[in-house]
Amino acid sequence: xxxxxxxxxxxxxxxxxxxxxxxxxxxxxxxxxxxxxxxxxxxxxxxxxxxxxxxxxxxxxxxxxxxxxxxxxxxxxxxxxxxxxxxxxxxxxxxxxxxxxxxxxxxxxxxxxxxxxxxxxxxxxxxxxxxxxxxxxxxxxxxxxxxxxxxxxxxxxxxxxxxxxxxxxxxxxxxxxxxxxxxxxxxxxxxxxxxxxxxxxxxxxxxxxxxxxxxxxxxxxxxxxxxxxxxxxxxxxxxxxxxxxxxxxxxxxxxxx
Ligand SMILES: [Zn+2]
Ligand SMILES: [Zn+2]
Numbered sequence: 001x002x003x004x005x006x007x008x009x010x011x012x013x014x015x016x017x018x019x020x021x022x023x024x025x026x027x028x029x030x031x032x033x034x035x036x037x038x039x040x041x042x043x044x045x046x047x048x049x050x051x052x053x054x055x056x057x058x059x060x061x062x063x064x065x066x067x068x069x070x071x072x073x074x075x076x077x078x079x080x081x082x083x084x085x086x087x088x089x090x091x092x093x094x095x096x097x098x099x100x101x102x103x104x105x106x107x108x109x110x111x112x113x114x115x116x117x118x119x120x121x122x123x124x125x126x127x128x129x130x131x132x133x134x135x136x137x138x139x140x141x142x143x144x145x146x147x148x149x150x151x152x153x154x155x156x157x158x159x160x161x162x163x164x165x166x167x168x169x170x171x172x173x174x175x176x177x178x179x180x181x182x183x184x185x186x187x188x189x190x191x192x193x194x195x196x197x198x199x200x201x202x203x204x205x206x207x208x209x210x211x212x213x214x215x216x217x218x219x220x221x222x223x224x225x226x227x228x229x230x231x232x233x234x235x236x237x238x239x240x241x242x243x244x245x246x247x248x249x250x251x252x253x254x255x256x257x
Contacts, residue, residue: 002029003033033056036092039062046060058088061125062074078117093127095111099130171198178190200240
């Protein structure tokens with residue numbers, strides 16, 4: 001059993017063949033998929049999918065790219081939607097200083113506000129951090145994010161950051177990029193982290209692992225990422241599957257079976 005801890009099934013890339021995509025995941029041993037609605041137009045679609053497929057759960061929030069679109073109405077809509085029993089976390093929230101699609105000052109403000117909101121909703125948070133490691137860590141600390149815990153999705157920080165996040169009760173989620181030829185030291189970082197703190201994800205439709213690099217990613221491919229983590233850590237695929245599944249069920253507060 002494997003879990004894809006982070007995908008975007010509500011994105012247009014899956015409009016044509018969503019049922020087949022979910023069936024393929026099931027056939028590949030992926031029991032649960034967490035689909036992340038990152039902006040207003042995607043929230044209800046993510047929930048609709050979660051309610052149509054028993055193996056799919058939803059995560060809702062506003063991505064740093066969309067931080068500038070947030071207003072009071074967006075927050076009240078989120079508050080309402082997040083009380084749905086199929087919503088298991090708040091996110092993805094954080095900072096993206098690579099693309100800077102929202103001004104940095106707005107990203108910082110909305111990141112803080114959304115941590116406060118997630119705590120109010122009693123949900124763990126899913127963090128997006130791209131080229132903003134220092135600032136992300138700073139906000140997680142100053143906002144006492146250890147109170148809600150959660151996941152650093154698509155982790156790209158260094159060893160020191162990983163350890164600080166784990167200490168605050170966060171899980172480090174490994175994307176398909178770990179299978180690439182040149183990972184810039186990422187495989188070494190993963191090697192040094194306890195399996196008990198790792199999750200695996202696709203971030204589908206993005207970041208397909210080898211041998212599908214460059215193609216549309218989908219949850220069934222999370223198996224290739226798990227296989228690579230097993231190789232790096234010199235344990236069996238079964239062990240990686242077992243432990244990362246337990247981790248995902250724990251952070252998303254799901255019960256087995
Ligand atoms: Zn992200
Ligand atoms: Zn994502």
